[in-house]
Amino acid sequence: MSINIKSPEVEIRESRLGSSNGFVGTAKELCDKSRKNRFCERKRSFSQCLECSSSRALSMLVMIQDAAVINHAPLGCSADFAEFNFTNRAEQIRRKIPVKNVNLLSTNLQEKDMVYGGGAKLESTIRDAYVRFSPKAIFVTASCASGIIGDDVSGITDALEEELGIPVVYVSCEGFKSKIWATGFDSAFHAIVRKIVKPPIKKKKDLINVINFWGSDIFTDLFGKIGLRPNYIVPFSKIEQLKKISEAAATVQVCSTLGTYLAAALEQEYGVPEVKSPPPYGLKGTDEFLRELGRLTGKESRVEIVIKQERERIAEELQELREELRGKKVYVSAGAAHGHSLLALLRDLEMEVAGAGIFHHDPCFDNGDERSDALKHVVDNYGDVRSFSVCNKQVFELVNVLSRLRPDLLVVRHGGLAAWGVNLGIPTLLVGDEQFGIGYQGILNYGNKIIDVLETKEFVENIAAHSELPYTSWWMEQGPYAFLGREQVE
Ligand code: SF4
Incomplete structure (x- = not known):
């Protein structure tokens, strides 16, 4: 178990979980090898394109509605900025919340900065973000360039945090560190658990953290049937909401690839139990997910009723679709x-x-x-x-x-x-x-x-x-x- 929230760095997936991105065979073969701890990566001698950890970390942080994010990087690493802003605005409209742009800046590292260091530029950009956006927290995502020249991003953010009086958080997502871009999710969540989440004051028995991207709201209805309510994190949350995710009764995730780190960290640090089941897709996966959620929240009998009712409700249409x-x-x-x-x-x-x-x-x-x-x-x-x-x-x-x-x-x-x-x-x-x-x-x-x-x-x-x-x-x-x-x- 390698979740150490005292360290500013997140341990990458390759060393933490043994993750890989080259395999061909059958699904069963891959499962069997995984169970026996046999790392089965086949490395490509040619590769066309990849995403990077930095981009995935940004995708989780830029839609926190009252935070600001600084990408400490050359401008070339900002290719996703327009897409983030589009998603942010489109989802704000769908969620009926005030429509505004993402609070997102780049330090625009250039050749001179590569020689003399980008620390001073980062400091002034953090101060700029503080004045322009009045954020409740500032996240600084690292890049290959800032990592290679060895800028002390963690030291700078710690110093500015003291000066500005809000969390200023280093996000260790240098693109070259991991070939698995999902490591960027872990970097963002590591930063949140390390610097934003506070110990619980009052536990909320009916509140369930839902680690998700920015999909439609289906959990209010589904959880409502068993007397629970969702707390969607991290996109479209606010800093005050994130501070209190330690108070939830349990954590679920729509995708274990996304939420593995945050769910485990919340259980490890604050005792918020993680629903350990397959994600709720398909008949059996949804059954298992709901049963485990019911067990953790004391709603077992209610869950059984919902499973029976829902299966009956969809049976006829499902049969027609199968035909x-x-x-x-x-x-x-x-x-x-x-x-x-x-x-x-x-x-x-x-x-x-x-x-x-x-x-x-x-x-x-x-x-x-x-x-x-x-x-x-x-x-x-x-x-x-x-x-x-x-x-x-x-x-x-x-x-x-x-x-x-x-x-x-x-x-x-x-x-x-x-x-x-x-x-x-x-x-x-x-x-x-x-x-x-x-x-x-x-x-x-x-x-x-x-x-x-x-x-x-x-x-x-x-x-x-x-x-x-x-x-x-x-x-x-x-x-x-x-x-x-x-x-x-x-
Ligand atoms: S952080 Fe590195 S891998 Fe990611 S976009 Fe920038 S240069 Fe490319």
């Missing part, structure tokens, strides 16, 4: 635990999972509890997935795999991937809202959406007929994993 979707081949390209959850959901619709390319793999989570292992849940309850790879959005692999498997449907989680399915004439479903598939209703949501998407077949085939892939026959005629090296047992 229509049974045996249709689907390929999934998504982040780790969320991608695994989608496999369960699609199997509940009786679709045939032709394969999956999952962005990275965590052999375990910070709680060390197998019940949270969404992939094991899929393999144990729905069987193996034969064409299973761990692929950090390497489009050249995806296009090659899809052209061989020719699924009826491609399901992707990240926008940039959707175009490739369409270019190949494969109806493609992009679901940005991870809450769309949660719970019993989520299965119906997906089923109905998939039926709509399958209707686009002729349309996407038309697009494919007029599209030219950038890959030559040299690449398309060889195996998709030609650049994946041999397995590295470490």
Whole structure:
């Protein structure tokens, strides 16, 4: 267990969890190797693109409504700023809260700063953010550049915290430190637990922390049925709210890849129990999730009633969807635990999972509890997935795999991937809202959406007929994993 909130640095996923991003085989094979602690990474000799930890840390912090964030980096690391602002404003409209821009600055490190250091620039940017935004806290995200030149970001933020009288927090998310971009989530949460969260004053028996991205509100209704209420964190929360997350009765997460660190840290530091179950996708996953939540909050009997009622409510429509979707081949390209959850959901619709390319793999989570292992849940309850790879959005692999498997449907989680399915004439479903598939209703949501998407077949085939892939026959005629090296047992 490597959660040490006294250290300003977060331990990266590779060393903390044994995470990796190169594997090809079957889902069961990966599960078995993970259980036996056999690190099974295959390193790529060629890589097209990646996200980075810094970007993921920013994605969690910039939408805290009354904080400011400073990216201590060259301007090139700010490519996501416009997207963050768009998401922030769009979600503010949806949530009916005042619409404003993100409080986000870059120190714009330049060549001279690389030689003489960027400390003075960071200090003046922190003071600038304090005056311009009157924030309740300031987060400073590090970058490759600030890490390489050795700026003492932690020392500077500590000094400015004393001067300004608000938390000024170093976020250790230098991009080069980890190949697993989800480490950036851990960096952001480490900063929050280390400097923002306070010990509980009064425990709230009905309040459940929900670690999520910025999806739709489905938990108010779902938890309401069992007398509980959600406390959505971290995007769209406020600093005062984050200070008190130690007072919740339990913590759940929509995706263990996202929330593993924060949920475990809250349990370790403040005794807030984490719901240790697969995420609530698909029939069995949702049953297990609700039962564990019920056990931790003393609502077992109420949960059983809700499970029975909800299963009965969706039974007829689910049957109709299964009749229509049974045996249709689907390929999934998504982040780790969320991608695994989608496999369960699609199997509940009786679709045939032709394969999956999952962005990275965590052999375990910070709680060390197998019940949270969404992939094991899929393999144990729905069987193996034969064409299973761990692929950090390497489009050249995806296009090659899809052209061989020719699924009826491609399901992707990240926008940039959707175009490739369409270019190949494969109806493609992009679901940005991870809450769309949660719970019993989520299965119906997906089923109905998939039926709509399958209707686009002729349309996407038309697009494919007029599209030219950038890959030559040299690449398309060889195996998709030609650049994946041999397995590295470490
Ligand atoms: S922090 Fe590093 S990896 Fe991330 S965008 Fe900047 S230079 Fe690239």
